[in-house]
Amino acid sequence: MLRYIGRRVLILIPTLAAISIVTFVVIQLPPGDYLTTLTAQRASQGDGVPTGEIARLTERYGLDKPVIVQYWQWISAILFHGDFGESFDYARPVSALLAERLPLTIALSLVTLVFIWAVSFPIGVYSAIRQYSVGDYTFTFFGYLGLAVPNFLIALVLMWVGLQFFDLNAGGILSPEYRDAPWSLAKLGDLAAHLWIPIVIWGTAGTAGNIRVLRANLLDELRKPYVVAARARGMPERKMTIMYPVRVAMNPFFSTIGWVLPGLIAADAITSKVLNLQTTGPLMLRALLAQDMYLAGAILLISAVLVVLGTLVSDIALGWLDPRVRLRY
Amino acid sequence: MEEPLLRIEGLRTHFFTSEGVLKAVDGVDLSVPAGKTVCLVGESGCGKSVTARSILQLVDKPGRIVGGSIRWNGATELATLDPAGEELRRVRGGEIGMIFQEPMASLSPMYTVGAQLSQALRLHRDLTKQEAREEGVALLRKVGIPNAEQRYDTYPFQLSGGMCQRVMIAIALCCDPALLIADEPTTALDVTTQARILDLMMDLRAQNDMAILFITHDLGVVAEVADEVAVMYLGRIVEHGTVEQIFSDPRHPYTRALLRSIPELRGSGARRRLTAIRGMVPSLRQVPAGCSFHTRCDHAVEGLCEVTPPPLRKYGEAHVASCHLDEVPAAPAAPAAPVLQVTERVAAETAAEPLLRVEGLAKHYPIGGGLFRKPSGVVRAVDGVDLTILPGQTVGLVGESGCGKTTLGRCVARLADPTAGRILYRTEQGDEVDLATVTGARLKDFRRQIRVIFQDPFSSLNPRMTLQQIVGEPLRTHGIASGGELRDRVADMLTRVGLRPEYMQRYPHAFSGGQRQRVNIARALITGPRLVVADEPVSALDVSVRAQILNLLTDLQEELGLTYLFISHDLSVVEHISDRVTVMYLGKVVEDADTADLYRQPRHPYTEALMHAVPVPDPARRRERHAFEIADDLPDPAAPPPGCRFHTRCAHVRAELCRTDVPELREYGERRSAACHHAAGLTLAGVGSVAREPQVDGRMAGRDA
Amino acid sequence: MKDDTLAVASQWKLVWWGFKRHRVALVCGFVTVAIYLVAVFAPFLAPGSGQKTNADYTYAPPQALHFDWDTGLYVNPYTFKQDPETLALSFEADESKKAPVGFFVKGEPYDLLGFIPWDRHLFGPENPDGPPMYLLGTDSVGRDLLSRIIRGTTVSMSIGLVGVLLSLVLGVVLGGVSGYVGGRTDTLIQRVIEIIMSIPTIPLWMALFAAVPASWSQLERYFALTVVISLVGWTGMAREVRGKFFAVRGEEYVMAATADGAGRLRIMFRHMLPSFTSHIIANLSLSIPTVILAETALSFIGLGLQTPMISWGVLLQEAQNIRAVSTAPWMLIPGVAVVVTVLAMNFFGDGLRDAADPYKH
Ligand SMILES: Nc1ncnc2c1ncn2[C@@H]1O[C@H](COP(=O)(O)OP(=O)(O)O)[C@@H](O)[C@H]1O
Ligand code: SF4
Numbered sequence A: 001m002l003r004y005i006g007r008r009v010l011i012l013i014p015t016l017a018a019i020s021i022v023t024f025v026v027i028q029l030p031p032g033d034y035l036t037t038l039t040a041q042r043a044s045q046g047d048g049v050p051t052g053e054i055a056r057l058t059e060r061y062g063l064d065k066p067v068i069v070q071y072w073q074w075i076s077a078i079l080f081h082g083d084f085g086e087s088f089d090y091a092r093p094v095s096a097l098l099a100e101r102l103p104l105t106i107a108l109s110l111v112t113l114v115f116i117w118a119v120s121f122p123i124g125v126y127s128a129i130r131q132y133s134v135g136d137y138t139f140t141f142f143g144y145l146g147l148a149v150p151n152f153l154i155a156l157v158l159m160w161v162g163l164q165f166f167d168l169n170a171g172g173i174l175s176p177e178y179r180d181a182p183w184s185l186a187k188l189g190d191l192a193a194h195l196w197i198p199i200v201i202w203g204t205a206g207t208a209g210n211i212r213v214l215r216a217n218l219l220d221e222l223r224k225p226y227v228v229a230a231r232a233r234g235m236p237e238r239k240m241t242i243m244y245p246v247r248v249a250m251n252p253f254f255s256t257i258g259w260v261l262p263g264l265i266a267a268d269a270i271t272s273k274v275l276n277l278q279t280t281g282p283l284m285l286r287a288l289l290a291q292d293m294y295l296a297g298a299i300l301l302i303s304a305v306l307v308v309l310g311t312l313v314s315d316i317a318l319g320w321l322d323p324r325v326r327l328r329y
Numbered sequence B: 001m002e003e004p005l006l007r008i009e010g011l012r013t014h015f016f017t018s019e020g021v022l023k024a025v026d027g028v029d030l031s032v033p034a035g036k037t038v039c040l041v042g043e044s045g046c047g048k049s050v051t052a053r054s055i056l057q058l059v060d061k062p063g064r065i066v067g068g069s070i071r072w073n074g075a076t077e078l079a080t081l082d083p084a085g086e087e088l089r090r091v092r093g094g095e096i097g098m099i100f101q102e103p104m105a106s107l108s109p110m111y112t113v114g115a116q117l118s119q120a121l122r123l124h125r126d127l128t129k130q131e132a133r134e135e136g137v138a139l140l141r142k143v144g145i146p147n148a149e150q151r152y153d154t155y156p157f158q159l160s161g162g163m164c165q166r167v168m169i170a171i172a173l174c175c176d177p178a179l180l181i182a183d184e185p186t187t188a189l190d191v192t193t194q195a196r197i198l199d200l201m202m203d204l205r206a207q208n209d210m211a212i213l214f215i216t217h218d219l220g221v222v223a224e225v226a227d228e229v230a231v232m233y234l235g236r237i238v239e240h241g242t243v244e245q246i247f248s249d250p251r252h253p254y255t256r257a258l259l260r261s262i263p264e265l266r267g268s269g270a271r272r273r274l275t276a277i278r279g280m281v282p283s284l285r286q287v288p289a290g291c292s293f294h295t296r297c298d299h300a301v302e303g304l305c306e307v308t309p310p311p312l313r314k315y316g317e318a319h320v321a322s323c324h325l326d327e328v329p330a331a332p333a334a335p336a337a338p339v340l341q342v343t344e345r346v347a348a349e350t351a352a353e354p355l356l357r358v359e360g361l362a363k364h365y366p367i368g369g370g371l372f373r374k375p376s377g378v379v380r381a382v383d384g385v386d387l388t389i390l391p392g393q394t395v396g397l398v399g400e401s402g403c404g405k406t407t408l409g410r411c412v413a414r415l416a417d418p419t420a421g422r423i424l425y426r427t428e429q430g431d432e433v434d435l436a437t438v439t440g441a442r443l444k445d446f447r448r449q450i451r452v453i454f455q456d457p458f459s460s461l462n463p464r465m466t467l468q469q470i471v472g473e474p475l476r477t478h479g480i481a482s483g484g485e486l487r488d489r490v491a492d493m494l495t496r497v498g499l500r501p502e503y504m505q506r507y508p509h510a511f512s513g514g515q516r517q518r519v520n521i522a523r524a525l526i527t528g529p530r531l532v533v534a535d536e537p538v539s540a541l542d543v544s545v546r547a548q549i550l551n552l553l554t555d556l557q558e559e560l561g562l563t564y565l566f567i568s569h570d571l572s573v574v575e576h577i578s579d580r581v582t583v584m585y586l587g588k589v590v591e592d593a594d595t596a597d598l599y600r601q602p603r604h605p606y607t608e609a610l611m612h613a614v615p616v617p618d619p620a621r622r623r624e625r626h627a628f629e630i631a632d633d634l635p636d637p638a639a640p641p642p643g644c645r646f647h648t649r650c651a652h653v654r655a656e657l658c659r660t661d662v663p664e665l666r667e668y669g670e671r672r673s674a675a676c677h678h679a680a681g682l683t684l685a686g687v688g689s690v691a692r693e694p695q696v697d698g699r700m701a702g703r704d705a
Numbered sequence C: 001m002k003d004d005t006l007a008v009a010s011q012w013k014l015v016w017w018g019f020k021r022h023r024v025a026l027v028c029g030f031v032t033v034a035i036y037l038v039a040v041f042a043p044f045l046a047p048g049s050g051q052k053t054n055a056d057y058t059y060a061p062p063q064a065l066h067f068d069w070d071t072g073l074y075v076n077p078y079t080f081k082q083d084p085e086t087l088a089l090s091f092e093a094d095e096s097k098k099a100p101v102g103f104f105v106k107g108e109p110y111d112l113l114g115f116i117p118w119d120r121h122l123f124g125p126e127n128p129d130g131p132p133m134y135l136l137g138t139d140s141v142g143r144d145l146l147s148r149i150i151r152g153t154t155v156s157m158s159i160g161l162v163g164v165l166l167s168l169v170l171g172v173v174l175g176g177v178s179g180y181v182g183g184r185t186d187t188l189i190q191r192v193i194e195i196i197m198s199i200p201t202i203p204l205w206m207a208l209f210a211a212v213p214a215s216w217s218q219l220e221r222y223f224a225l226t227v228v229i230s231l232v233g234w235t236g237m238a239r240e241v242r243g244k245f246f247a248v249r250g251e252e253y254v255m256a257a258t259a260d261g262a263g264r265l266r267i268m269f270r271h272m273l274p275s276f277t278s279h280i281i282a283n284l285s286l287s288i289p290t291v292i293l294a295e296t297a298l299s300f301i302g303l304g305l306q307t308p309m310i311s312w313g314v315l316l317q318e319a320q321n322i323r324a325v326s327t328a329p330w331m332l333i334p335g336v337a338v339v340v341t342v343l344a345m346n347f348f349g350d351g352l353r354d355a356a357d358p359y360k361h
């Protein structure tokens, strides 16, 4: 097992390096460099950039040096000082902006993950065991629906329904009256009342996908000879199903860790925007639209790194769960 | 009469599929007396497994028991118990144990064998975890698993098939069942492993006083284990009797045909044709009317057999068969009735220059390794092999799975690149070419002359190509023929291998295993090869079909003057087709001799062990071979034992030399050699040359003659 | 008889038989084909170009289609009503008047299939100068939503197809190389795929597309979008192809082909490829909806296509704020088009995938 983890971690290093390069390329993609963008933007607002500022920024990002050096200055600042650069749009350090929004984002992601698991596990198992039952068809249909409806559309519809029929403002994370209030039970309740909407919205696609995979896997497993053999030795059906086939079919659950967490950091920018949530998604969106590339790049980098770490965690979980994976290395 | 342990009456299990109702089991009567072994025999697809599964209500979805009764212990009616109920659950595993054909797949890969074993123990018995572990280890020991303590904590995929089957047996035995149902428990295993598992089962039966319902398609195995035999054909029992009755006085033509098709060790050394059953088991969608066997029966009475289902007749105490034959006076033999063929094939003249000489051939496979990693070891699949094949001969290559036979065959056909050594092939012009160094267009030319028949009748034919495309492919790639000529040649070839030329446009999915193997043969022979490497061509087939294919290979050899390298793990099969036999163990040749010499008296202990692993189809001589059993499984080929590689399992191992020095292949007498330090001093048991001839009693012989 | 037809049934026939058994998938297959037909003949099927603005009819609600024996199909023209207090305008159907709706009516001219100039539309108001017909209502500048949705089909569906075909080419080539050559090349390609896959898709799309200069023309943006989508999307396809390659490579019939003297290319294209073309097609049909969703999402936030080009995502962009939605809920109807399409294609693709290997037991 340790060897297995060791190997995984070792593979991580070149992957992370490659990811940082890709991110840097993305940062460099828009025409012109940071300074020209900045100058253009300030100019459009009617004020210029002081020369001292220009010199400082040129020095800070190595803008007059070769691209390789620029990359090194960028990545070493991140690695050694946690300095992701500066957002000219907000005129603040990127790391400060992230610090404001990351905690909520991560908390939401974790809750969403739990939601996905809690919903898809029983439904997936049920659908496989009662294949072609009314329940199976119903769940399958809703599963497909969940995959087919874009998240932002669900968000829009929910908000519209809330506004139209219940006179509710589903957007945001807290009702206006609690926004500056000290923490209390009532505020917590209000938080919960608002939070379920984004969680359900984010959860749908993941849940639908998980149900589909779990059902298909379990159906395959249920046809394996060891199931008949276990039945033949008198295992009670329920216990047998959980212990043997379900355990094998569970694998996709662990791969969800890999993408749910980081996915939300940036992927659901659109829904977050519709729902007016203070997560990192809308931040990235705005940064991209304004071509505020250090900010956008930082978010991209963080989410990619989280995917890699998430995959590591899910691989380790898989290795722990599945001896075939563990013992192969 | 005493109530038997299990009494099945009129059992009918049908499958309700989209193509209609398949009557897999259609009125089976069968009983298993306490403490006896009852064998259920028949070709694949006759409904044996479904019968067995019906007993514990384990038949999968579209299948359902639609009628009949299954009385257990004279009291419980198993057929109508609630499949999820407590009562049935107690019987499953508690009173009736079951083992299956694919031992490895029958164990969950997610848990150690110990976990699964102790779980089974605790299901039916009130044990603590610790007690269960102790009991489990004891059981593993009982079923002959070495290092039971350590093996307890391994996963099924870390064990060999034979070991997994032992674990399955241990699980089945954990509650002292009164009945063990064994569904082809040895079919997926090597002959040597099969022998050991059979012995184990017989020992356990004696110790535990349990009954066994043993399902197999191999009458050789039946002779080894059975007290009573039930022969099944298309969902019905066609004959039932004691093992002696079935073997000495078979009444049903199907039973007789099955008996005659067993390739048995005879020790005479001469190659001989087998008598095969015609055709194959019809599809359940079109069960023939009347006697369902009439489409393949040599004795069918016209106007009767295809109309009226035969009644069950009694031939003696507990001996019944359902056939019309004894109702009508023995008719004069039909002119076309096949004579029991006893064509002995004389070995080709041996003066000729060898067609193929393999010298010091080696093939090593690295294991592990990746982009940034060095391989962690190497498997010496073939490790310095010499082999000579004379033109027109068949050389049999024998050894257990994993001994490197297939690798050797593939190197010869240059489907694998040898690591070292020479493969000297004599061309038609008479000069020798080292195939190991030939590449490109020249290699392609040799691919026409050296052809391969593959083992797996399913994966070796591309399901997306028609027979014409499959068989014609070599003609096309070599530019030999195309268009109408190609079609004619394919049609001709199909006819030769016994397939109708009209089948040319069909896809492989329309054919059974035996027919697919014929296609395989047609593809190999269509280029007019000189040497054919046949890699276990019959291992995946039923015994009855095996005989057909072996005969076909022999006929074609004579017709076309072919030379065969015939690979098999089963010495009984090899004897029927080979002039010389080479025995391989862990990448090395251990013995090499003319067939007759080898079978009369082997020179290497491994040959002896292999030979005595073959079941003897004679109930009177059962367990004679018990004395020659070899221990344990094949060692890890990546780390072969030092000294004589066979010393870990050799019955004749001695203190001197065996464990330290590698024995060289040495000559012993004319044209035979063995690699054993003590070969000269050992007297090893061959096959008694006065083996039983196939039973052809007077009445039937009259009809046959 | 039946056995004989089965015996000579090729792979495609078997796939088709298997597929036919999934009723839902079959129906969804027809729906998919129908949607693509709409995409091809959109200018003819739509009553208008969807570009004509009409300041008098901003946010006009959908009209109901009526029928009576005298006029045939007709709609009631709009009348305006002003709230006496708020002075807000609202529309109402004028039940006293009938504006007949006809088939093959003359309307705005267009080029069918891009090169056949024509001015007939499948249906529309019989009198082109009479009161307008807005069966699904209008948007903020009075453009006919129905026409816009039908016209948008062309762009949305073609982006799906073109984007997926591009990733198919990349995926099949790289996946094939990876699977066939194996060894180090394979490991290298796998690493690259892993890296690309570890960057979350939508943000990467957004970031790449954000780099597209605003000065580019609509057509250039369109192609940039497909390229961006396929640059990210080929990895899944490559994995699939490689996996299949490995699975098939282990089959004995591939070795048999070598023994038959078939060359590398012949083995690859004649013996191996046919065994997974059906899988690839199934995979394709499952990827198209993903791409459609991606386009919708990107255009929705303004990083994809932009007016005057019409796609479903562009249409939804106008429903971006909740205020617009609450005054004109019909602005969400393009979402229905997206959902129906994606749903149909998913069911269709799934059925296809299940039937793709007729030889498994
Ligand atoms: N799940 C199933 N669906 C349809 N037919 C089946 C199924 N299982 C078995 N059969 C049919 O039952 C027949 C008997 O099968 P089986 O009992 O496995 O034969 P045997 O054990 O003698 O080889 C076969 O012809 C097979 O087609
Ligand atoms: S009944 Fe007729 S066809 Fe059937 S086995 Fe007897 S002789 Fe043969």
Ligand code: SF4
Binding pocket: B604, B605, B606, B644, B645, B646, B647, B648, B650, B651, B652, B653, B654, B658, B663, B675, B676, B677, B678, B679
């Ligand atoms: S050398 Fe020794 S161990 Fe090897 S086969 Fe001969 S007797 Fe057995």
Ligand SMILES: [Mg+2]
Binding pocket: B045, B048, B049, B183, B184
């Ligand atoms: Mg069977």
